[in-house]
Amino acid sequence: MAKVLVIGGGGREQALAWKLAQSTFVEKVFVAPGNGGSNGKVENAPIAFDDVAALREFARENDIDLTVVGQEAASEAGVVDAFQAAGLTIFGPTKAAVKIESSKTFAKDLMAAQHIPTAQYQNFTDADEARDYAKSRPLPVVIKADGLATGKGVIIADDEVAIDVAIDDIMVKKVFGGAGDKIVVEDFLKGREASFHALTDGKTSVIFPASQDHKQINDGDKGPNTGGMGVIAPVEWVTLKLLQRVNDAVVQPALEGLRQQEAPFQGCLYPGLMIEGDDLEVLEFNARFGDPETQVYMRLLDGDLYEILKACATGALDPSMVKWQAGYAVTVVMASGGYPGSYEKGVPISGIEEAEKMEGIVVFHAGTAVKDGQLVTAGGRVLNVTAVGSTLQETLDKAYAAVDHIHFEGAHFRTDIGRRPID
Secondary structure, three states, rough: EEEEEEEEEEEHHHHHHHHOOOOEEEEEEEEEEEOOOOOOOOEEEOOOOOOOOHHHHHHHHHHOEEEEOOOOHHOOOHHHHHHHHHHOOOOOOOOOOOOHHHHHHHHHHHHHOOOOOOOEEEEEEHHHHHHHHHHOOOEEEEEEEEOOOOOOOOOOOEEOHHHHHHHHHHHHHOHHHHHHHHEEEEEEEEEEEEEEOOOOOOOOOOEEOOOOEEOEEHHHHHEEEEOEEEEEEEOOOOHHHHHHHHHHHHHHHHHHHHHOOOOOEEEEEEEEEEEOOOOEEEEEEOOOOOHHHHHHHHHHEOOOOHHHHHHHHHOOOOHHHHHHHEEEEEEEEEEEEOOOOOOOOOOEEHHHHHHOOOOOOOEOOOOOEEOOOOOOOOOOEEEEEEEOOOHHHHHHHHHHHOOOOOEEOEEOOOOOOHHHHHH
């Protein structure tokens, strides 16, 4: 029986741990640092996701058979490199390979070199030059911090004032810290957005059904970007032919480009695309499972996640391992009031037990903790309420009925998740 370590503390990691714990090969799943949702075969390990030495020592002392990187910043910190050097089996990209996410400028240059379709762009280290270029492009224009910014470093500027504010915030005020030392200014892409995930052992890749995230905080795609407020999968208008095109025109060229740079990618490659008619263009690459996309994928995956991820980590991925249940999955994110800005922590949460008594409902914890025996809020995105069903409308109805059972002061959630494809 295997022991598994999942690195990260959010809803994505909780969903991965939940699925890994279902494997007949797995005895125990540790989550570092984890959150208030760990129970049964899943146990928290109080180690920061970027404490490379402590994570490596924990894996050695506890005879961990497989480590799974959930949090991309762990790869950026070098945890995969350190584990591989120590002879430990780990799923996730190296520090060199994770640059496809951790550096937007690197990713855009890689796409250009590999002829991967994407928006016209330029990279900048000088704020004045960036302003001049941005104001020369058709509005709106997209301004991206180069480095990791927890999903919030992308700003769509509708006018010249917004351009000045965005560039000043990122490059001068450093609201995202060192992530804003460089920026990408690119043209705004029109169309329908969809997310694609591909598991890979570095050569072989298996693409998932498409999913659709809802990034803005408010209904109608209004307000600032967040890490994600809800997801549906699959996306009805994404055909098998389109999935194959994404694999051939986006995933495989990206993997080849990384191999050419001596940075072979092993893990989950997650491109976000904008699709209009027969045209597809890459918005960005992520080098890990999406959050909250993982929460729907783990509800739909019909296979042993431990076997699949270990095969990726050891160069032995067989596409036949990855199968999917029929039907749909939905995640509705319940967030703290004020998110993605400042918000209160330590607010008591109730009603999860009642919600999970409903058919097809699993609630994955994200920003939660247990204090004095009481489950409380501990982050911006607090809970991921997931449902499965035979139709999209049925699944949405289930998810929102479950949300109605859960309460914490200031709770905020979008009421229109999944409405775009239905409408």
